[in-house]
Amino acid sequence: MKIYKIPTELKAFIFDIDSTLYTNQAYAFEQVDCQVRQFAKERGITADEARRMVADYRKKFAAEHNGSKVSLGNTLLAFGVPIEQSVQWRRELLEPADFLGRDEQLIETLKILQSKYKLICVTNNPVLPARKTLEAIGVSEFFPDIVGLDTCLKSKPALEPFQTAVERLGEGIKAENCLAVGDRYDMDIALPLEMGMGGILVSGVEEVYQISKSVL
Numbered sequence: 001m002k003i004y005k006i007p008t009e010l011k012a013f014i015f016d017i018d019s020t021l022y023t024n025q026a027y028a029f030e031q032v033d034c035q036v037r038q039f040a041k042e043r044g045i046t047a048d049e050a051r052r053m054v055a056d057y058r059k060k061f062a063a064e065h066n067g068s069k070v071s072l073g074n075t076l077l078a079f080g081v082p083i084e085q086s087v088q089w090r091r092e093l094l095e096p097a098d099f100l101g102r103d104e105q106l107i108e109t110l111k112i113l114q115s116k117y118k119l120i121c122v123t124n125n126p127v128l129p130a131r132k133t134l135e136a137i138g139v140s141e142f143f144p145d146i147v148g149l150d151t152c153l154k155s156k157p158a159l160e161p162f163q164t165a166v167e168r169l170g171e172g173i174k175a176e177n178c179l180a181v182g183d184r185y186d187m188d189i190a191l192p193l194e195m196g197m198g199g200i201l202v203s204g205v206e207e208v209y210q211i212s213k214s215v216l
């Protein structure tokens with residue numbers, strides 16, 4: 001866990017979902033790959049060719065942007081797939097329950113956090129599969145609201161999803177009262193820090209279990 005900043009007046013947590021609230025390599029891989037395979041199908045190329053295109057684009061993007069990562073949504077967009085289209089693919093192709101199960105340790109952790117703070121998720125998945133993911137791991141009730149790719153049609157690290165999250169957290173909560181938790185610095189942490197939020201980078205859900213103990 002890398003703690004960048006904890007707000008002095010902490011009121012809310014903004015959680016990333018994938019590889020943050022669960023750690024499951026097969027599912028993390030499938031989320032990207034099901035869209036890449038769909039892209040390949042529509043382009044009439046092989047899945048391996050499409051995987052190579054994505055990998056090459058990401059490599060080139062990183063080289064041109066100081067090592068920064070680019071989301072899959074924006075990668076597909078660069079290949080001419082509108083965000084609305086990749087949102088639809090994700091809605092249709094993802095079945096989190098095939099990969100994920102109830103996580104009692106996470107449930108206990110979120111119970112503790114929820115007793116003192118508001119909780120919201122910001123994800124680059126559409127709201128529907130994101131909600132299914134939270135249900136599969138047993139934590140849906142802790143997150144009345146999810147800001148997804150189809151909420152603003154912008155993927156992290158755009159400003160809009162984080163701004164929307166702060167607005168939805170409600171009266172009396174500003175960016176400086178929020179703590180962003182995620183597994184990718186470029187997507188989940190860098191912009192929240194710029195907005196005045198706190199930030200914690202985790203390597204997976206095992207480190208989220210520690211948050212209630214080591215941070216608060």
Ligand SMILES: [Mg+2]
Nearest residue numbers: 016018019183
């Ligand atoms: Mg993530």
